[in-house]
Amino acid sequence: MSSQPYELSNETDRVTITGVAFGDGSRGDVVVSGGRFERVGGSAGGNSGEGWLCLPALVESHVHLDKTFLGAPWQPHLPGSAVAERIRLEKVAQQQLGLTVEERGSRLVEQELRHGTGFMRTHVDIDAEIGLGHFEAVAEIRRRYADRLDMQIVAFPQSGILSSPGTADLLDRALAQGADLIGGLDPAGIDKDPVEHLDIVFGLAAKHGKDIDIHLHEGGALGVFELNLICDRTEKLGLGGKVTVSHAYCLGQIGPEEVKQIGGRLAEAGVAILTAVPPTSMPPVAALHSLGVTVVAASDNIRDAWAPFGNGDVLNRAQMAAYQQTLDTDDGLAFAFDLVSRNAAKALRLDNYGLAAGNSADFVLVEAETLAAAVAAPPARRITFKRGRKVAELPVASN
Amino acid sequence: MSSQPYELSNETDRVTITGVAFGDGSRGDVVVSGGRFERVGGSAGGNSGEGWLCLPALVESHVHLDKTFLGAPWQPHLPGSAVAERIRLEKVAQQQLGLTVEERGSRLVEQELRHGTGFMRTHVDIDAEIGLGHFEAVAEIRRRYADRLDMQIVAFPQSGILSSPGTADLLDRALAQGADLIGGLDPAGIDKDPVEHLDIVFGLAAKHGKDIDIHLHEGGALGVFELNLICDRTEKLGLGGKVTVSHAYCLGQIGPEEVKQIGGRLAEAGVAILTAVPPTSMPPVAALHSLGVTVVAASDNIRDAWAPFGNGDVLNRAQMAAYQQTLDTDDGLAFAFDLVSRNAAKALRLDNYGLAAGNSADFVLVEAETLAAAVAAPPARRITFKRGRKVAELPVASN
Numbered sequence: 001m002s003s004q005p006y007e008l009s010n011e012t013d014r015v016t017i018t019g020v021a022f023g024d025g026s027r028g029d030v031v032v033s034g035g036r037f038e039r040v041g042g043s044a045g046g047n048s049g050e051g052w053l054c055l056p057a058l059v060e061s062h063v064h065l066d067k068t069f070l071g072a073p074w075q076p077h078l079p080g081s082a083v084a085e086r087i088r089l090e091k092v093a094q095q096q097l098g099l100t101v102e103e104r105g106s107r108l109v110e111q112e113l114r115h116g117t118g119f120m121r122t123h124v125d126i127d128a129e130i131g132l133g134h135f136e137a138v139a140e141i142r143r144r145y146a147d148r149l150d151m152q153i154v155a156f157p158q159s160g161i162l163s164s165p166g167t168a169d170l171l172d173r174a175l176a177q178g179a180d181l182i183g184g185l186d187p188a189g190i191d192k193d194p195v196e197h198l199d200i201v202f203g204l205a206a207k208h209g210k211d212i213d214i215h216l217h218e219g220g221a222l223g224v225f226e227l228n229l230i231c232d233r234t235e236k237l238g239l240g241g242k243v244t245v246s247h248a249y250c251l252g253q254i255g256p257e258e259v260k261q262i263g264g265r266l267a268e269a270g271v272a273i274l275t276a277v278p279p280t281s282m283p284p285v286a287a288l289h290s291l292g293v294t295v296v297a298a299s300d301n302i303r304d305a306w307a308p309f310g311n312g313d314v315l316n317r318a319q320m321a322a323y324q325q326t327l328d329t330d331d332g333l334a335f336a337f338d339l340v341s342r343n344a345a346k347a348l349r350l351d352n353y354g355l356a357a358g359n360s361a362d363f364v365l366v367e368a369e370t371l372a373a374a375v376a377a378p379p380a381r382r383i384t385f386k387r388g389r390k391v392a393e394l395p396v397a398s399n
Numbered sequence: 400m401s402s403q404p405y406e407l408s409n410e411t412d413r414v415t416i417t418g419v420a421f422g423d424g425s426r427g428d429v430v431v432s433g434g435r436f437e438r439v440g441g442s443a444g445g446n447s448g449e450g451w452l453c454l455p456a457l458v459e460s461h462v463h464l465d466k467t468f469l470g471a472p473w474q475p476h477l478p479g480s481a482v483a484e485r486i487r488l489e490k491v492a493q494q495q496l497g498l499t500v501e502e503r504g505s506r507l508v509e510q511e512l513r514h515g516t517g518f519m520r521t522h523v524d525i526d527a528e529i530g531l532g533h534f535e536a537v538a539e540i541r542r543r544y545a546d547r548l549d550m551q552i553v554a555f556p557q558s559g560i561l562s563s564p565g566t567a568d569l570l571d572r573a574l575a576q577g578a579d580l581i582g583g584l585d586p587a588g589i590d591k592d593p594v595e596h597l598d599i600v601f602g603l604a605a606k607h608g609k610d611i612d613i614h615l616h617e618g619g620a621l622g623v624f625e626l627n628l629i630c631d632r633t634e635k636l637g638l639g640g641k642v643t644v645s646h647a648y649c650l651g652q653i654g655p656e657e658v659k660q661i662g663g664r665l666a667e668a669g670v671a672i673l674t675a676v677p678p679t680s681m682p683p684v685a686a687l688h689s690l691g692v693t694v695v696a697a698s699d700n701i702r703d704a705w706a707p708f709g710n711g712d713v714l715n716r717a718q719m720a721a722y723q724q725t726l727d728t729d730d731g732l733a734f735a736f737d738l739v740s741r742n743a744a745k746a747l748r749l750d751n752y753g754l755a756a757g758n759s760a761d762f763v764l765v766e767a768e769t770l771a772a773a774v775a776a777p778p779a780r781r782i783t784f785k786r787g788r789k790v791a792e793l794p795v796a797s798n
Contacts, residue, residue, distance in 0.1 A: 373707075
């Protein structure tokens with residue numbers, strides 16, 4: 001295989017890669033012009049792309065740019081199981097790093113780019129203490145990387161809304177200042193009032209015409225109760241297709257009959273379910289998909305106070321999902337890829353996503369024979385393109 | 400960091416790496432002479448190893464060199480849940496590949512070497528149909544890689560012993576011809592006679608003075624019953640420290656009180672437990688360790704008829720174990736590393752394993768700041784040394 005499989009013509013702004021493999025098993029060319037796909041598939045002869053598989057840009061649908069420790073020396077993980085304790089430890093840890101959110105978050109963006117991420121939804125902590133500081137820093141990262149990555153920012157009440165007075169106003173201001181979505185967090189466990197918490201979240205979404213992405217770790221019957229509250233409000237406000245529930249461990253803790261019931265409700269309301277592939281309580285993604293729910297996988301915490309794991313590779317997250325739920329046939333592995341590509345694009349409401357003429361030329365070449373192979377063992381060699389321009393690659397050149 | 404952090408002196412057979420990081424957090428030199436560590440730690444000045452962490456060679460304690468499809472075009476995974484059906488599908492698939500066991504197994508050895516594996520225990524299928532063919536092919540691979548990898552071969556009755564007439568004799572011959580261990584497989588589920596199956600396995604071990612490594616997938620009370628049978632025989636024959644049970648899903652399916660009971664028994668009998676970190680029913684490694692059981696993690700199937708996953712990186716398997724059982728503190732991550740290094744070396748009865756003066760200079764440099772960081776997100780850049788000689792590296796140079 002060639003380490004530079006593409007021909008660039010700077011004069012005409014064209015990129016041509018010949019004879020790459022595609023996820024559907026076909027083989028052909030990728031021709032880009034003016035930042036858009038001119039042709040995907042078909043062959044004009046040539047095999048500069050031999051050994052490479054061309055995939056649509058990966059979608060990192062859930063990450064916390066402001067939380068990562070990347071750029072700082074290794075930080076041992078401090079135990080602290082209760083969420084409130086963890087939030088306190090996180091603030092102490094971040095203050096001791098001596099690095100700005102911009103410095104840390106940019107490192108994570110770089111890692112994501114190298115793995116093929118072209119679209120990202122990041123949550124940013126907003127509470128009375130942090131104010132809009134993290135939001136402004138992440139908005140600055142978004143500006144800096146605007147030509148390499150498309151980013152959505154979620155105004156995320158990490159410390160709760162009711163239990164952190166002043167947060168509702170701050171969320172309101174963040175939405176006015178360019179946050180794309182309003183977040184939420186464990187309405188029962190953190191704010192002790194699921195109805196009031198969700199009313200504030202949905203009220204802010206309606207006021208600003210923004211989408212919603214709620215962290216819901218609460219388990220079993222409580223979690224299902226809250227999913228129903230979320231469906232009620234989504235339907236009432238006509239927000240179908242604009243609401244994501246992240247984690248939803250409860251869906252991994254109930255029986256198949258209950259999954260069928262609440263899954264049907266989520267599909268009907270247009271509420272997407274996102275999982276970070278936890279070791280237990282992972283929602284049954286294939287069953288939910290077959291009920292019509294938009295199911296998505298993403299990284300979540302990457303080397304931060306919540307978890308020492310992660311490397312910014314959502315293809316690895318697809319692999320983890322496939323391994324954990326025995327999605328091991330070629331169809332199963334392709335479905336696992338949908339969790340970080342097509343399905344994620346749907347949840348993020350990305351227009352014109354994917355490898356098709358006319359779409360923005362956002363794609364990644366990975367060293368793999370087939371899509372199934374790329375998911376089963378995510379390749380170490382990748383080249384990422386945004387709007388037809390190479391923006392990153394793996395491995396990083398060593399000196 | 401330097402991509403060639405070591406100085407070689409061919410005349411004196413010396414290798415010197417200065418100022419690398421070690422797993423205990425210290426920093427110092429590695430000096431090799433005549434294939435052995437002359438000095439590990441301490442500093443004579445210099446920092447050629449900056450950015451690198453020096454780890455003892457990784458131990459791949461459970462793999463199937465004869466099963467992998469590596470080297471062949473991608474093979475879609477065929478569903479077939481019953482073990483007997485899977486065994487039949489496997490034979491069909493392997494015959495259709497048009498590649499020898501030597502060709503396929505060698506590819507897997509190469510992948511393991513690049514990730515830092517210095518020691519390997521591989522099972523090889525033996526039954527009436529295969530005869531000793533796979534065993535002989537893997538023995539040939541062992542000869543070919545003898546200067547790069549130390550390998551133990553398990554004579555493994557993949558089709559059962561009682562249910563595949565003639566297999567007992569073949570196992571006997573394999574042990575006479577150089578197999579290091581006798582294997583076993585689901586004594587109840589496959590051979591329908593746990594006592595007779597285990598008596599044959601232990602009888603062959605006693606006859607040839609060999610160690611034992613038994614595949615035990617059987618769950619719950621049945622699995623625990625068989626673990627007790629294995630402990631009985633281990634004690635009776637004085638084989639403590641020489642017996643491994645691979646998988647032991649039953650230990651991941653019983654309550655903490657039962658774990659305490661059977662764990663104590665396993666520790667007392669000297670029976671090690673090996674896990675390939677399955678998505679469910681993984682034995683609780685930390686609890687077993689605290690009871691005194693030698694616990695080990697390994698890859699098992701790598702891109703074969705049993706599973707499409709895997710890349711030959713046991714450090715990745717340590718990461719999976721840490722993720723799955725929330726071993727997320729620095730101590731937890733170091734323990735997860737023990738599963739593929741120190742503990743594995745104990746189960747494999749490797750002499751003089753580890754980074755210490757006088758030991759064989761088997762080690763791997765990985766691009767990481769600390770041991771915890773290397774386990775939490777296994778590094779893509781590695782250099783593997785066997786008996787003081789560089790034998791492989793990651794990433795592979797591209798052309």
